[in-house]
Amino acid sequence: MALVEVTKIQNCTVLTLNQPEQRNTLTTQMSGELIQHINQAEADENIKSVIVTGNGPAFCAGADLGDLLSAGRGEGDQLQQIYAGFLAVANCSLPTIAAINGPAVGAGMNLALACDVRIMAESARLDTRFLKIGLHPGGGHTWMLHREVNWQAAASMLLFGDVITAEDAVRIGLAWKRVANDDLIEAALEFVKQTGKSSRELLIRTKASMRETRWVSHHQDALDLEFDKQVWSLQQPEAAESLQTMYDKIRR
Numbered sequence: 001m002a003l004v005e006v007t008k009i010q011n012c013t014v015l016t017l018n019q020p021e022q023r024n025t026l027t028t029q030m031s032g033e034l035i036q037h038i039n040q041a042e043a044d045e046n047i048k049s050v051i052v053t054g055n056g057p058a059f060c061a062g063a064d065l066g067d068l069l070s071a072g073r074g075e076g077d078q079l080q081q082i083y084a085g086f087l088a089v090a091n092c093s094l095p096t097i098a099a100i101n102g103p104a105v106g107a108g109m110n111l112a113l114a115c116d117v118r119i120m121a122e123s124a125r126l127d128t129r130f131l132k133i134g135l136h137p138g139g140g141h142t143w144m145l146h147r148e149v150n151w152q153a154a155a156s157m158l159l160f161g162d163v164i165t166a167e168d169a170v171r172i173g174l175a176w177k178r179v180a181n182d183d184l185i186e187a188a189l190e191f192v193k194q195t196g197k198s199s200r201e202l203l204i205r206t207k208a209s210m211r212e213t214r215w216v217s218h219h220q221d222a223l224d225l226e227f228d229k230q231v232w233s234l235q236q237p238e239a240a241e242s243l244q245t246m247y248d249k250i251r252r
Helices: 028-043 065-072 078-090 107-113 141-148 151-158 166-172 181-197 200-213 219-234 237-251
Strands: 004-009 012-017 049-054 096-100 117-121 125-127 177-179
Touching: 004 028, 012 028, 012 181, 028 078, 049 181, 065 078, 078 107, 096 107, 096 181, 107 125, 107 141, 117 166, 117 181, 141 151, 166 177, 177 181, 200 219, 219 237
Parallel strands: 012 049, 049 096, 096 117, 117 177
Antiparallel strands: 004 012
16 A cells, blocks of 8 residues: 555645554655655656645654654664655755645654645644654754744744644744635645646746745845846746736737
């Protein structure tokens, strides 16, 4: 049985974690399948976005406990293999959405944070949980969380164990939308429709620029990083036709 189900809907690949009886815990096999499917989506010229969701009541309940115990005994590199799964999502060149259908816990929250945008079902929760079970956060969790929220919000979740509802996630910027449980996948697919209207290469280059400019200190540095890509876009038929149409309208 595939631990990650793949569905292609128009220009979107939907990846569904498919081990509901285990609350979709991240195993090395599941992480390997995530890597494989992300690579396939990036290689498919028809795919312009990726949605990651879970089957059953949970989005992802964290790393497999057996793998964590093995790592504690110094056996193998299971943790690194699990990290590689959500790093593949984090490094994906295409726009990514986490459609969070239920609790996203520990490494499962890492997977959600690895996506560009998070849409949460009303019953979904975000729970770091690391300290509650005596673990130091891993997989870049503190770094990813800091990039999304301020110190107080990160400390509340990490140090004080606050579990974040979908409503609060939207309020503090950890999620973009909160939707009814039954509407989650439909809402995520509706959200990615706009990507189908843009060229794939333009999406990839724009996401790359977002990454490049995120930490620059000066406006001029950002301008310089964007300049060649914007000139490239002006030379593409999509922009040329749109600009010509707008130009003709104002000249009438």
